[in-house]
Amino acid sequence: MGKEPTSPPPWLKPDDHIVLDGVTKSFGNTEVLKRLDIRFKRHETAVIIGGSGAGKTTLLRLLIGLDTPTSGHLWVDGEDITRLGEVAMNRVRQKFGMVFQYAALLDSLNVFENVAFPLREHRKQLTRRQLDDRVRGMLATLGIAGKEEHMPSELSGGQRKRVGLARALMLEPEVLVYDEPTSGLDPETSRMVDDLIEETRERFNVTNVVISHDMASCFRIAHRAYLLLEGRVVAEGTPHELAFGENASAREFIAKSGVAPERLRRLVDA
Numbered sequence: 001m002g003k004e005p006t007s008p009p010p011w012l013k014p015d016d017h018i019v020l021d022g023v024t025k026s027f028g029n030t031e032v033l034k035r036l037d038i039r040f041k042r043h044e045t046a047v048i049i050g051g052s053g054a055g056k057t058t059l060l061r062l063l064i065g066l067d068t069p070t071s072g073h074l075w076v077d078g079e080d081i082t083r084l085g086e087v088a089m090n091r092v093r094q095k096f097g098m099v100f101q102y103a104a105l106l107d108s109l110n111v112f113e114n115v116a117f118p119l120r121e122h123r124k125q126l127t128r129r130q131l132d133d134r135v136r137g138m139l140a141t142l143g144i145a146g147k148e149e150h151m152p153s154e155l156s157g158g159q160r161k162r163v164g165l166a167r168a169l170m171l172e173p174e175v176l177v178y179d180e181p182t183s184g185l186d187p188e189t190s191r192m193v194d195d196l197i198e199e200t201r202e203r204f205n206v207t208n209v210v211i212s213h214d215m216a217s218c219f220r221i222a223h224r225a226y227l228l229l230e231g232r233v234v235a236e237g238t239p240h241e242l243a244f245g246e247n248a249s250a251r252e253f254i255a256k257s258g259v260a261p262e263r264l265r266r267l268v269d270a
């Protein structure tokens with residue numbers, strides 16, 4: 001396998017944060033992702049929508065470096081990460097913060113220890129005091145100061161999201177990847193999480209990639225939405241372009257979701 005670095009193609013622009021160039025992923029003889037071409041722009045929120053089995057989780061795993069494409073190229077910050085070795089890949093992985101579905105907190109650890117976890121793993125040079133300051137500072141920034149000693153089971157759905165987000169932000173990622181951030185939440189909490197996703201993007205100057213089933217959330221947060229069907233991106237654009245544009249698959253997908261696009265709009269940028 002060639003390990004020589006590929007030089008960036010001339011069409012790669014400075015605001016192209018993550019670029020998939022003809023990315024295919026197969027398991028055995030089954031092509032699960034089919035020649036995907038996607039350009040995630042710096043500091044924007046991209047939302048990937050699509051039904052169950054479309055390939056969303058597979059795509060997410062490629063993005064955060066948990067798996068590698070079968071063919072094609074994946075560029076992050078102008079660097080071809082497609083065939084990097086393990087050491088270089090670990091460096092790239094730290095550019096990504098992952099916010100898991102249902103927050104995925106460690107139930108046996110309190111809030112402080114959940115958030116401190118990435119620092120204990122990857123920032124061993126920090127003093128106790130520095131670690132303490134970073135964790136408490138982040139919890140305060142996200143509006144959950146005072147919950148340090150609580151156990152995850154004592155938190156509300158919204159608070160758990162904030163703790164999961166605090167943990168994802170500990171290593172100062174450039175990209176936040178959210179897997180189904182609003183699934184299982186009531187509408188009011190979902191709106192709060194949408195606000196949080198966008199406030200966090202502004203405050204920490206990150207790029208957001210969000211995998212979602214929730215069309216209402218997509219309309220509120222997406223600068224650009226991608227409809228994945230059977231491993232292909234069949235439509236992309238603003239949610240309103242997908243809802244009212246030429247692409248019949250996109251119109252149908254949004255109509256089936258039951259949202260009323262004419263009553264939904266993106267949250268205002270700060």
Ligand SMILES: Nc1ncnc2c1ncn2[C@@H]1O[C@H](COP(=O)(O)OP(=O)(O)O)[C@@H](O)[C@H]1O
Pocket residue numbers: 027032050051052053054055056057058059
């Ligand atoms: N490790 C794997 N081995 C074989 N097939 C897989 C593997 N991971 C996913 N698949 C298949 O790829 C397809 C897409 O899965 P997935 O990415 O989980 O879809 P989604 O997240 O959109 O529901 C499914 O048909 C699934 O069975």
Ligand SMILES: [Mg+2]
Pocket residue numbers: 056057058
């Ligand atoms: Mg999935």
